[in-house]
Amino acid sequence: xxxFKLNDIPHINELPAIGEEFRDTKIEKHxxxxxxxxxxxxxxxxxxxxxxxxxxLRDGMTISFHHHFRNGDYVLNMVMDEIAAMGIKNLTLAPxxxxxxxxxxxxxxxxxxxxxxxxSGMRGELATAISHGLMEYPVVFRSHGGRAYAIxxxxxxxxxxxxxxxxxxxxxxxxxxxxxxxxxxxCGSMGYAKCDAQYANKVVIITDNIVxxxxxxxxxxxxxxxxxxxxxxxxxxxxxMSGATRYTKNPKELIIAECAANVIEASGKLTDGxxxxxxxxxxxxxVTRFLESKMQQKGIKASFALGGxxxxxxxxxxxxxxxxxLDVQSFDLDAARSLINNRFHQQISAxxxxxxxxxxxxxxxxxxxxxxxxxxxxDFNVNVLTGSDGVIRGAIGGHCDxxxxxxxxxxxxxxxxxxxxxxxxxxxxxxxPGKTVDVIVTxxxxxxxxxxxxxxxxxxxxxxxxxxxxxxxxxxxxMVGIPKPIxxxxxxxxxxxxxxxxxxxxxxxxxxx
Amino acid sequence: MLFVPxxxxxxxxxxxIYGSDSIMFDLEDSVSVGEKDSARCLVYEALTNLDYxxxxxxxxxxxxxxxxxxxxxxxxxxxxxxxxxLPKTEFAADVTDCEKEIERIEKKAGIxxxxxxxxxAIESAIGVLNAKEIAFSSKRLIGIALGAxxxxxxxxxxxxxxxxxxxxxxxxxxxxxxAAGIAAIDTVYSDVNNEEGLIAEATLIKHLGFxxxxxxxxxxIAPIHKIFTPTEKDIKKxxxxxxxxxxxxxxxxxxxxxxxxxIDKPIVERxxxxxxxxxxxxxxxxMEE
Numbered sequence: 001x002x003x004f005k006l007n008d009i010p011h012i013n014e015l016p017a018i019g020e021e022f023r024d025t026k027i028e029k030h031x032x033x034x035x036x037x038x039x040x041x042x043x044x045x046x047x048x049x050x051x052x053x054x055x056x057l058r059d060g061m062t063i064s065f066h067h068h069f070r071n072g073d074y075v076l077n078m079v080m081d082e083i084a085a086m087g088i089k090n091l092t093l094a095p096x097x098x099x100x101x102x103x104x105x106x107x108x109x110x111x112x113x114x115x116x117x118x119x120s121g122m123r124g125e126l127a128t129a130i131s132h133g134l135m136e137y138p139v140v141f142r143s144h145g146g147r148a149y150a151i152x153x154x155x156x157x158x159x160x161x162x163x164x165x166x167x168x169x170x171x172x173x174x175x176x177x178x179x180x181x182x183x184x185x186x187c188g189s190m191g192y193a194k195c196d197a198q199y200a201n202k203v204v205i206i207t208d209n210i211v212x213x214x215x216x217x218x219x220x221x222x223x224x225x226x227x228x229x230x231x232x233x234x235x236x237x238x239x240x241m242s243g244a245t246r247y248t249k250n251p252k253e254l255i256i257a258e259c260a261a262n263v264i265e266a267s268g269k270l271t272d273g274x275x276x277x278x279x280x281x282x283x284x285x286x287v288t289r290f291l292e293s294k295m296q297q298k299g300i301k302a303s304f305a306l307g308g309x310x311x312x313x314x315x316x317x318x319x320x321x322x323x324x325x326l327d328v329q330s331f332d333l334d335a336a337r338s339l340i341n342n343r344f345h346q347q348i349s350a351x352x353x354x355x356x357x358x359x360x361x362x363x364x365x366x367x368x369x370x371x372x373x374x375x376x377x378x379d380f381n382v383n384v385l386t387g388s389d390g391v392i393r394g395a396i397g398g399h400c401d402x403x404x405x406x407x408x409x410x411x412x413x414x415x416x417x418x419x420x421x422x423x424x425x426x427x428x429x430x431x432x433p434g435k436t437v438d439v440i441v442t443x444x445x446x447x448x449x450x451x452x453x454x455x456x457x458x459x460x461x462x463x464x465x466x467x468x469x470x471x472x473x474x475x476x477x478x479m480v481g482i483p484k485p486i487x488x489x490x491x492x493x494x495x496x497x498x499x500x501x502x503x504x505x506x507x508x509x510x511x512x513x
Numbered sequence: 514m515l516f517v518p519x520x521x522x523x524x525x526x527x528x529x530i531y532g533s534d535s536i537m538f539d540l541e542d543s544v545s546v547g548e549k550d551s552a553r554c555l556v557y558e559a560l561t562n563l564d565y566x567x568x569x570x571x572x573x574x575x576x577x578x579x580x581x582x583x584x585x586x587x588x589x590x591x592x593x594x595x596x597x598x599l600p601k602t603e604f605a606a607d608v609t610d611c612e613k614e615i616e617r618i619e620k621k622a623g624i625x626x627x628x629x630x631x632x633x634a635i636e637s638a639i640g641v642l643n644a645k646e647i648a649f650s651s652k653r654l655i656g657i658a659l660g661a662x663x664x665x666x667x668x669x670x671x672x673x674x675x676x677x678x679x680x681x682x683x684x685x686x687x688x689x690x691x692a693a694g695i696a697a698i699d700t701v702y703s704d705v706n707n708e709e710g711l712i713a714e715a716t717l718i719k720h721l722g723f724x725x726x727x728x729x730x731x732x733x734i735a736p737i738h739k740i741f742t743p744t745e746k747d748i749k750k751x752x753x754x755x756x757x758x759x760x761x762x763x764x765x766x767x768x769x770x771x772x773x774x775x776i777d778k779p780i781v782e783r784x785x786x787x788x789x790x791x792x793x794x795x796x797x798x799x800m801e802e
Contacts, residue, residue: 251731
């Protein structure tokens with residue numbers, strides 16, 4: 001040691017991240033206690049308005065939210081009302097998804113607060129209004145994986161993310177639950193919010209439960225968080241999640257589920273260490289029950305189950321039939337409780353889950369996925385976004401991500417729903433390309449994608465009766481007839497993007513009756 | 514036999530996917546008075562347009578006394594179900610009166626006389642006491658069934674989990690059916706969420722000798738089939754019996770024995786019946802493979 005001069009150091013100008021000479025007058029020594037610091041945390045702001053001001057939000061920027069609070073979400077409407085009151089206009093709204101509760105957005109769109117929307121899906125009055133031409137700019141629909149990819153590649157830049165959290169400490173460690181200070185509002189995994197927290201320019205956590213530091217385990221780390229606002233209520237617990245997703249008692253769904261389980265077994269993919277994801281919907285959830293007995297008979301275990309996790313998956317996990325759960329979204333309280341209590345129930349981000357930019361993403365490690373559909377056509381294209389009347393009423397979710405990633409993609413659906421055929425000649429809106437769907441299971445028969453002759457042969461050899469998708473479509477048509485074509489105008493109200501951001505379809509404005 | 518309300522298009526259109534051996538479209542008790550016409554039309558259209566494959570199709574009509582029975586027959590006989598089921602049969606004449614109407618309509622519609630089979634449901638004390646006459650009343654009659662809900666009301670009691678109150682009716686109906694050489698079908702089990710109770714009742718009636726049971730929910734089909742399907746042990750034993758017979762016939766031996774037990778005619782009959790059931794239910798095919 002001894003005195004030195006910076007200029008004496010060889011190659012000093014080429015060495016990165018080296019500053020000036022150290023001077024202790026530049027550092028500050030804190031003597032306050034953890035308690036005092038927690039109370040004075042500079043991230044804690046007294047109101048949403050002050051947080052909006054602090055983020056520097058202004059006209060034309062992009063803001064984001066997550067949809068882990070589902071139809072019990074108060075955060076999005078609360079923040080949007082404040083933004084509108086502050087007179088900020090022309091925003092791009094980019095939540096991970098939208099639900100019925102977000103109907104007040106209609107006014108914000110009419111008043112020019114929101115110019116554009118990017119989302120996985122939407123339902124209710126807002127979706128109906130947009131289908132009827134409410135917005136000038138088309139809504140961009142992205143899958144969960146596609147959204148993560150767009151954010152990571154900076155094609156979608158989020159200026160400010162407002163993320164509701166059921167618990168957060170004064171420095172920003174946030175989570176979908178709290179181990180110590182549960183106030184009754186939990187959502188389990190914060191998977192979809194993780195990308196926003198990581199990549200948004202400014203991140204505001206909105207919570208009704210400030211807990212002591214450190215809020216461990218955390219879903220979002222303090223390093224990703226700029227500001228925290230405490231509010232009275234972030235959501236309605238009953239709308240956020242129900243007690244447990246019950247097994248269906250509908251005999252038709254049970255037949256479909258049992259048949260799907262038989263298809264899985266016959267495919268030869270039900271071997272020790274397999275991986276699986278179940279979509280939502282009565283039939284696909286019920287597949288778990290039939291698989292359980294098959295797994296027990298064979299004495300095999302799954303290496304992991306992925307996705308929106310439900311109580312039925314947790315039950316298999318707790319019986320030791322599934323080794324690990326990867327949870328991007330917890331669907332019910334049983335799932336959320338398991339995330340809290342089980343070491344090998346892991347919270348994952350939308351990128352880890354499904355980003356096409358990440359070859360290691362979990363969907364790419366799937367052996368089997370069982371998915372639902374609003375419509376599926378004879379070429380195996382699936383629609384999960386628009387209803388039989390052409391109106392937006394759904395979400396892409398992880399549908400196309402898992403269909404592409406899994407080595408066996410099964411779509412389960414009834415042949416018809418009431419008088420509406422599910423198997424059609426051509427879907428209203430393509431959200432998942434037929435190339436990625438292998439098998440359709442209905443109560444009236446099983447069809448295998450002609451692109452997979454080897455799979456068809458295996459299934460037949462193992463006792464599954466297989467018909468063509470055309471036969472299923474004709475059967476449906478014989479039952480309920482040919483629906484009247486939907487009348488559209490020329491205006492495009494929605495763009496459906498595939499995982500990589502390419503445009504796979506468009507949604508047109510439906511004509512007024 | 515799966516009961517399907519005749520006014521429920523959703524259930525009518527896919528009634529055949531649940532694996533019941535027989536589907537009974539109901540125009541009677543499950544259809545309210547205001548919907549009788551629409552149910553009749555629906556069932557007619559279903560039978561003439563939908564393909565129920567190899568399932569036995571049965572239509573329960575309203576009684577002739579109700580004033581609706583003739584209209585039901587006029588439509589339904591033309592739709593050519595396998596079987597017309599009469600409700601609340603009390604006397605042999607109930608069957609023969611209905612048979613006359615069916616024959617008249619068959620002739621008018623150019624359907625071979627006798628094509629339409631019949632089945633009678635017995636749902637009252639008088640019906641039970643007349644079970645024998647009813648069972649022998651018509652060549653069209655392929656079976657008689659117990660309708661327990663009306664029957665217990667008529668008896669001034671109600672249904673118990675053990676079914677003690679049905680013992681007499683079940684025995685009468687079974688004996689009448691066997692004497693006439695037709696099928697005996699047991700009543701429905703109404704508590705659809707009680708699978709244990711369903712299994713207990715089905716086990717009982719199978720042991721009594723019934724040929725089958727009516728169901729009101731598709732979820733009840735699998736448990737009942739499980740009970741009526743011969744076990745692997747039964748099948749193997751029956752096959753061994755048939756082998757022993759074939760062997761004895763080859764040797765010209767009169768007395769046939771298997772594992773030290775004599776095989777006589779009733780045992781052979783039972784073995785044949787077990788193998789027939791096993792073949793129909795598909796389990797024998799699996800075993801042979």
